[in-house]
Amino acid sequence: MPLATVNPATGETLRTFDALDAEEVERRLGAAEAAFRTHRTTSFAERARLLRAAADLLEADEREIAEVMTTEMGKPVTQARAEAAKCVKAMRWYADHAEGLLADEEPAEADVKDSGASRAFVRYRPLGPVLAVMPWNFPLWQVIRFAAPALMAGNVGLLKHASNVPQTALYLEELFRRAGYPEGCFQTLLIGSKEVEGVLRDPRVVAATLTGSEPAGRSVAAVAGDEIKKTVLELGGSDPFVVMPSADLDRAAEVAVTARVQNNGQSCIAAKRFIVHTDVYDAFAQRFTAAMKALKVGDPMDEETQVGPVASERGRADLEELVEDAVEHGATVLCGGERPDGPGWYYPPTVLADITPGMRVHHEETFGPVATLYRAADLDEAVAIANDSPFGLSSNVWTREEADVDRFVRDLEAGAVYVNGMTASHPAFPFGGIKRSGYGRELSGHGIREFCNITAVWQGA
Numbered sequence: 107m108p109l110a111t112v113n114p115a116t117g118e119t120l121r122t123f124d125a126l127d128a129e130e131v132e133r134r135l136g137a138a139e140a141a142f143r144t145h146r147t148t149s150f151a152e153r154a155r156l157l158r159a160a161a162d163l164l165e166a167d168e169r170e171i172a173e174v175m176t177t178e179m180g181k182p183v184t185q186a187r188a189e190a191a192k193c194v195k196a197m198r199w200y201a202d203h204a205e206g207l208l209a210d211e212e213p214a215e216a217d218v219k220d221s222g223a224s225r226a227f228v229r230y231r232p233l234g235p236v237l238a239v240m241p242w243n244f245p246l247w248q249v250i251r252f253a254a255p256a257l258m259a260g261n262v263g264l265l266k267h268a269s270n271v272p273q274t275a276l277y278l279e280e281l282f283r284r285a286g287y288p289e290g291c292f293q294t295l296l297i298g299s300k301e302v303e304g305v306l307r308d309p310r311v312v313a314a315t316l317t318g319s320e321p322a323g324r325s326v327a328a329v330a331g332d333e334i335k336k337t338v339l340e341l342g343g344s345d346p347f348v349v350m351p352s353a354d355l356d357r358a359a360e361v362a363v364t365a366r367v368q369n370n371g372q373s374c375i376a377a378k379r380f381i382v383h384t385d386v387y388d389a390f391a392q393r394f395t396a397a398m399k400a401l402k403v404g405d406p407m408d409e410e411t412q413v414g415p416v417a418s419e420r421g422r423a424d425l426e427e428l429v430e431d432a433v434e435h436g437a438t439v440l441c442g443g444e445r446p447d448g449p450g451w452y453y454p455p456t457v458l459a460d461i462t463p464g465m466r467v468h469h470e471e472t473f474g475p476v477a478t479l480y481r482a483a484d485l486d487e488a489v490a491i492a493n494d495s496p497f498g499l500s501s502n503v504w505t506r507e508e509a510d511v512d513r514f515v516r517d518l519e520a521g522a523v524y525v526n527g528m529t530a531s532h533p534a535f536p537f538g539g540i541k542r543s544g545y546g547r548e549l550s551g552h553g554i555r556e557f558c559n560i561t562a563v564w565q566g567a
Contacts, residue, residue, distance in 0.1 A: 109272045109296055114180035114415040115406055115450040123272045126296050131305065134293050138235040138262050139310045141290030146232045146260040150205035153258050160285035161197035164190060171246065171277055173407070178271045179242045180415045180451075181369050182406045193250040199533040200554070204258035207551040208558070225565040230558040232260030233336070234312035237305055239326060241318045242268035242417055243372045248317050249278055251531070253292060255554035257282075263292045264311065266302055268318075270417065303329050313337065313557055317374075320542055338546030338556050340374065340538055342471040343499030345529060346492035347377035348514065350485070351385045353504035353526075359393035362477075365502065365528040367401060367455055370414050371475035372421070374543070375500045375529045378472055379461075381480045381491050391440065391459065391479055398455040398477065399441045415451040416474045422451045425474040432458050432465045432478075440479070469496060485513060493519045499539035500529040521547075 109123040126134070145153075164171070172186035181189075211228040212218075218226045236256055240248045245267065253263050267275035279294040295305065299322075306314055306329050313336040316326045323341045330337045347365060349358050365377035382390045406414030416422045422445070429443050442456030459479040461468055467478055482488035492501060501520040505511060515523050521539040522529060531537045531549060538547040547553050 109269050109298070111178050111273055112270060112418075113177055113450075114417050117419070117449055117451065120177065121273065123296055125298055125301075131295060131297065131301070134264070134290075134295060135235070135305070135308055135310050137290030138264055138293060139290075141288055142232070142234050142260075142262045144288060145257075145262055145291055146234075148260070150208075150258070153260070154201040154204070156282075156285055156287050157197050157201040157254060157258060160281055160287075161194045161201070163281055163284055164197070165194045167277075167281075168194075171274070174273050174277065175245055175271070176406045176414075178274060179245060179417045180406050181372075182408075182411045182414050184409060185369060189244060189247050193246050196247075196250055196533040196549075197254045200254040200258045204255065204554060207554050208259060221564065222566065223564045224567045225563075227563050229561045229563055230259070230555055231561050233557050233559055235262050235264055235310055236557050237264045237266065237302075237311050237314040239266045239302060239314065239316040239318065239322065240268065242271045243369055243374075245271040245274040246278070247531075251533075251537075251548050251553075252315050253278075253282075254533075255549070256557055257287075257291065259554050259558055261557055262290060264305065265292070265294045266297060266305070267294065269298065272296060302326065306330060306335070307333055311335070315546075315548075315557075316340070323544060336557065338538070338548065339544035340499075340546075340548060341542060341544040342473075342497055343374040343376075343539065343543050344378045344471045344495050344497045345375060345500045345502065345520070346495075346518070347380045347502040348482075348488050348492060348504065349380070349382045349386060349390050350488070350503070350505035350507065350510055351383050352506040352510070353386065354506075355386055355390055355393060357526075358504040359390055359397060361528050362390075362394050363397045363401070366398070366477045367413050367475045370406075370416055371455075372417060372473050374471075375531070377477075377502050377529065379478050379480060379492070379495070381482050381488050383485075383488065384481050384483055387479075387481045391457075394477075394479075395440045395457050398457050398475075401455050403446075403452060403454060413455060413475055416453055417451070419451050421473060422453050425453050425472065425476055428467045428470060428472055429456060429458065429476060432461065432467045435462065435465045437461055437465060437467070437478075442476070463494070468494075471497065485510060489514070489517050493517070496542040497539065498541035499543040500524065502527070502529055 282292040440457040442454035
């Protein structure tokens with residue numbers, strides 16, 4: 107895949123970039139190793155000062171970088187600005203909280219005495235240069251949610267971004283440089299996917315984090331496993347959105363639309379499978395379908411646009427194939443389902459009903475504005491449908507019954523359960539999944555400790 111900015115609203119190639127040659131990659135790996143030797147010794151106060159400076163710059167750049175993101179991957183520009191603001195929030199949160207999250211941990215006094223120590227504690231120490239392989243769908247946020255905790259922990263970052271967002275990737279390197287970070291603390295590697303293995307196998311790279319597709323995750327995990335290097339993987343998702351009889355149907359349907367089409371439907375944590383109790387199925391389906399049909403699809407630079415194009419021609423073709431397969435196997439199209447005429451890679455908000463396990467859409471992730479509707483006879487069947495997926499990233503449950511909440515929290519196979527609200531990521535809460543959605547956690551204290559050497563310190567009398 108070329109390193110290029112291709113506007114998904116028009117299909118026009120706007121800029122192309124040369125990949126780094128082997129000599130430049132080697133120079134940058136050396137710079138990362140050298141930067142780590144110094145950065146690891148800096149105080150939390152100094153790290154926080156630098157991260158706050160980067161946050162201030164990003165806040166000032168919000169409108170400019172939002173337009174770059176929209177041009178490169180097609181999200182509505184209003185959502186792009188919100189993404190930039192979210193990054194600023196996360197950077198400041200880690201600047202404020204990292205020292206406390208990584209403070210030495212003291213075991214119970216009785217355990218220290220039992221071990222024969224005069225003193226014992228646990229210290230979180232940085233690991234070194236970490237390779238981040240990042241996707242195009244949230245081209246700023248995905249990187250910042252790795253970079254902010256990693257840099258605050260004393261690590262340094264090497265970014266291999268998606269090939270279709272090179273301008274955003276270069277902006278991120280420049281952002282940290284402008285903030286005053288020493289050379290080598292955060293670098294962008296404009297390389298193709300075939301070059302990732304060589305970088306990951308380099309002994310100067312100590313760990314990797316990847317957000318992306320299941321095949322990409324398998325590839326990186328296999329190489330890292332062979333090298334015995336730590337990885338964190340956040341892969342696909344096909345999140346259930348369960349609606350029970352006691353739910354506020356108007357609110358549930360309203361949030362369901364946003365949950366499905368946020369970022370033009372291209373979000374791992376977007377709700378994709380809508381599992382509705384039979385007692386309220388018809389009422390919910392009517393509300394949900396009407397609202398999906400009413401969405402404004404158009405130019406993502408238009409402030410009124412709610413759904414823009416998907417990011418690539420291949421991405422739209424994948425959606426079409428899933429919808430066509432479902433229809434061939436008996437699915438009912440309640441709205442959408444047909445490619446519009448005109449330039450760009452647009453696909454309409456689509457709702458499919460009468461889904462069965464024999465359809466590809468039942469087991470595969472729909473990365474675009476396509477929703478599937480399921481009818482559940484009771485809570486047991488709702489849980490069974492929700493868990494009948496290879497993915498386990500997040501989940502959404504709508505009910506006013508505490509007994510329902512307890513059951514869903516106990517039984518849903520997912521990294522998060524959101525009750526009467528839409529799944530979202532927040533710096534204070536751990537983020538990640540199970541099953542084929544990956545392993546490890548980002549954000550919160552759990553995320554910042556993923557790339558730390560958790561060191562036991564024991565002192566004798």
